[in-house]
Amino acid sequence: xNKLINSFSCPIPAFDFEVISLGHGSGGLLTNKLLDKxxxxxxxNDMLNSRHDGAVFDLAGPLAFxxxxxxxxxxxxxxxxxxxxxxxGTVNDLAMCGAVPKYLSLGLILEEGLKxxxxxxxxxxxxxxxxxxxxxxxxxxxxxxxxxxxDKVFINTSGIGQVHPKARIDIQRxxxxxxxVVSGSLANHGVSVLSVREGLEFETDIISDxxxxxxxxxxxxxxxxxxxxxxxxxxxxxxxxxxxEIAQQSGQGxxxxxxxxxxxxxxxxxxxxxxxxxxxxxxxxxxxxxxxxEIADSYxxxxxQCPGAKKAACIGEVVTEHPGQVIINSRIGGRRVxxxxxxxxxxxxx
Amino acid sequence: xNKLINSFSCPIPAFDFEVISLGHGSGGLLTNKLLDKxxxxxxxNDMLNSRHDGAVFDLAGPLAFxxxxxxxxxxxxxxxxxxxxxxxGTVNDLAMCGAVPKYLSLGLILEEGLKxxxxxxxxxxxxxxxxxxxxxxxxxxxxxxxxxxxDKVFINTSGIGQVHPKARIDIQRxxxxxxxVVSGSLANHGVSVLSVREGLEFETDIISDxxxxxxxxxxxxxxxxxxxxxxxxxxxxxxxxxxxEIAQQSGQGxxxxxxxxxxxxxxxxxxxxxxxxxxxxxxxxxxxxxxxxEIADSYxxxxxQCPGAKKAACIGEVVTEHPGQVIINSRIGGRRVxxxxxxxxxxxxx
Numbered sequence: 001x002n003k004l005i006n007s008f009s010c011p012i013p014a015f016d017f018e019v020i021s022l023g024h025g026s027g028g029l030l031t032n033k034l035l036d037k038x039x040x041x042x043x044x045n046d047m048l049n050s051r052h053d054g055a056v057f058d059l060a061g062p063l064a065f066x067x068x069x070x071x072x073x074x075x076x077x078x079x080x081x082x083x084x085x086x087x088x089g090t091v092n093d094l095a096m097c098g099a100v101p102k103y104l105s106l107g108l109i110l111e112e113g114l115k116x117x118x119x120x121x122x123x124x125x126x127x128x129x130x131x132x133x134x135x136x137x138x139x140x141x142x143x144x145x146x147x148x149x150x151d152k153v154f155i156n157t158s159g160i161g162q163v164h165p166k167a168r169i170d171i172q173r174x175x176x177x178x179x180x181v182v183s184g185s186l187a188n189h190g191v192s193v194l195s196v197r198e199g200l201e202f203e204t205d206i207i208s209d210x211x212x213x214x215x216x217x218x219x220x221x222x223x224x225x226x227x228x229x230x231x232x233x234x235x236x237x238x239x240x241x242x243x244x245e246i247a248q249q250s251g252q253g254x255x256x257x258x259x260x261x262x263x264x265x266x267x268x269x270x271x272x273x274x275x276x277x278x279x280x281x282x283x284x285x286x287x288x289x290x291x292x293x294e295i296a297d298s299y300x301x302x303x304x305q306c307p308g309a310k311k312a313a314c315i316g317e318v319v320t321e322h323p324g325q326v327i328i329n330s331r332i333g334g335r336r337v338x339x340x341x342x343x344x345x346x347x348x349x350x
Numbered sequence: 351x352n353k354l355i356n357s358f359s360c361p362i363p364a365f366d367f368e369v370i371s372l373g374h375g376s377g378g379l380l381t382n383k384l385l386d387k388x389x390x391x392x393x394x395n396d397m398l399n400s401r402h403d404g405a406v407f408d409l410a411g412p413l414a415f416x417x418x419x420x421x422x423x424x425x426x427x428x429x430x431x432x433x434x435x436x437x438x439g440t441v442n443d444l445a446m447c448g449a450v451p452k453y454l455s456l457g458l459i460l461e462e463g464l465k466x467x468x469x470x471x472x473x474x475x476x477x478x479x480x481x482x483x484x485x486x487x488x489x490x491x492x493x494x495x496x497x498x499x500x501d502k503v504f505i506n507t508s509g510i511g512q513v514h515p516k517a518r519i520d521i522q523r524x525x526x527x528x529x530x531v532v533s534g535s536l537a538n539h540g541v542s543v544l545s546v547r548e549g550l551e552f553e554t555d556i557i558s559d560x561x562x563x564x565x566x567x568x569x570x571x572x573x574x575x576x577x578x579x580x581x582x583x584x585x586x587x588x589x590x591x592x593x594x595e596i597a598q599q600s601g602q603g604x605x606x607x608x609x610x611x612x613x614x615x616x617x618x619x620x621x622x623x624x625x626x627x628x629x630x631x632x633x634x635x636x637x638x639x640x641x642x643x644e645i646a647d648s649y650x651x652x653x654x655q656c657p658g659a660k661k662a663a664c665i666g667e668v669v670t671e672h673p674g675q676v677i678i679n680s681r682i683g684g685r686r687v688x689x690x691x692x693x694x695x696x697x698x699x700x
Contacts, residue, residue: 023693027587028630030693032595050521051599053443053582054416056513066404067455067508071493071500093403105417107506109459141506143421145698150421151499156457156491158417158508163406171400232403237377245382249401280378343373343380348495 025144047138055138064099067158079207083125086155095214098167106140111150133212166225173229178318179296190281209285240279256316375494397488405488414449417508429557433475436505445564448517456490461500483562516575523579529646540631559635580640590629606666
């Protein structure tokens with residue numbers, strides 16, 4: 001764990017306490033001290049510094065608005081922690097709406113007894129992620145709950161972005177012949193979290209794919225505009241769940257080719273070891289696009305030029321057969337239905 | 351408790367489970383079933399129904415953006431529950447920025463084992479509060495954590511509003527001679543929650559003041575516009591905390607007159623019994639205004655015409671003495687400093 005914590009780069013200021021207490025959530029002097037040295041010093045910007053009940057800014061529509069709560073356990077995992085995960089998660093959700101993310105909120109629910117060092121690391125990661133994505137954290141809230149009424153830290157991020165003028169992302173535009181493109185290798189996030197949670201020390205170094213993908217999506221929208229019919233990020237539940245939702249909502253059939261789905265060999269091996277199907281495992285830095293067939297090859301090529309999408313691949317297409325269902329053509333020539341999982345595969349993966 | 355739960359009006363649909371399980375947070379079939387019957391059926395609107403990663407809408411700036419996480423314990427209390435509290439909280443924060451609240455997000459963190467009946471009641475209250483405030487819940491997220499890693503339900507609401515064209519709310523506009531007006535009686539929320547939490551059955555019926563105040567603020571902005579210099583809602587930490595923050599941030603002195611501060615007799619008595627100072631107790635349906643002296647009387651008069659602000663009163667003013675401090679002139683002629691509380695008075699009050 002310490003190896004994971006020590007990856008942060010911003011030195012921790014001198015707090016006169018080592019752990020979070022209920023008083024830090026009271027709204028009084030302790031809360032103000034905590035926020036001054038952490039939130040306000042790290043995320044320093046005019047809107048946040050106004051210390052009002054909200055942030056005020058000018059932004060022309062159409063706008064996208066998204067929210068996500070993060071309860072990942074453990075809060076530190078190979079490749080990231082709940083801080084950058086929370087920022088990247090909402091940044092990516094906005095990008096999936098075809099929007100350029102601008103402003104984020106940060107809502108913290110801290111458990112009494114949380115080490116201030118851990119909180120600091122999480123916040124520094126959130127700040128670094130915000131910088132990388134080009135967004136500002138402009139408003140926030142901090143609550144504290146008693147021991148065993150929370151779990152270290154839960155984070156809600158909500159965000160606002162401006163829809164890209166060329167974006168026409170709409171599930172109704174998904175139609176027969178559309179190619180389905182994934183921007184990177186699958187299942188890294190879920191496997192990385194599980195490896196720490198279960199105390200499994202793999203020989204390999206599987207790290208979470210958590211990253212902001214808004215800059216990639218922006219480049220694609222600039223180039224391919226309305227030929228991109230739909231984008232979604234396959235987080236909780238993996239691509240199997242997201243593709244099932246899309247098949248059901250659009251009434252279209254989806255056919256995947258197993259051999260084209262990019263999964264790192266070590267991730268595949270870890271999944272086999274753990275009894276997981278990688279198609280159901282969460283991702284936090286890749287996205288799925290439904291694009292017009294005629295641009296699919298150039299789209300994949302363009303994606304592969306982007307840092308963070310080098311493994312992009314076309315993994316299937318929209319078909320007239322089996323409307324509402326997802327079918328996979330397996331490596332060995334068979335076909336099987338990929339259904340939505342009835343219960344949980346991996347709880348608290350994000 | 352049942353008395354509190356049974357106040358809801360919308361019949362519970364037939365769920366095929368009685369409690370929340372980890373699978374409801376998996377993103378799979380169980381999650382979809384839960385959300386279909388609860389979130390999507392209750393909050394039904396085009397933006398939410400798109401079931402995308404966020405909501406897309408057109409809204410002209412300047413905009414206000416606010417977030418708040420609610421961890422109140424217990425989740426049901428006289429006069430409300432965590433559902434309407436969460437909606438009213440963010441609606442009111444937006445109103446305090448001089449904005450007309452439009453769209454809200456709803457992020458749920460549920461504890462495994464939560465009764466579906468309780469969740470339903472909370473969601474119905476949230477929906478009713480949204481209707482009352484004239485806002486729509488357009489995007490959301492639901493997570494589930496294991497038993498003893500949460501506490502029934504935590505709710506984050508974030509919201510977006512359009513700043514009223516006449517609003518010029520800014521702490522820098524607080525200046526000597528400004529009158530300080532409170533829109534209603536103080537401390538009801540905190541005392542109502544505490545009465546349930548501690549199992550104290552008061553003879554009296556003190557109920558939370560939780561209510562949306564955006565419609566009141568809108569009327570005031572229409573009439574008094576830029577003569578309203580600052581508005582803030584005295585939630586966690588009560589008016590003592592908020593006024594101290596304002597005094598410190600503005601560098602102004604604040605003088606209150608104890609005799610003018612509206613507190614219901616039974617609330618005052620309950621506070622004495624519990625050893626609480628009502629000035630530090632949370633409110634969820636009143637707000638403080640700093641207004642130009644020349645309009646103060648008409649402002650109070652206009653407030654008193656509004657349902658939900660009948661007890662409005664001018665409680666003090668901004669003075670040149672003791673900059674950065676809040677002083678109260680007591681009933682018996684003395685003067686004392688009202689400082690920010692060092693630790694917690696009432697944890698998990700909102």
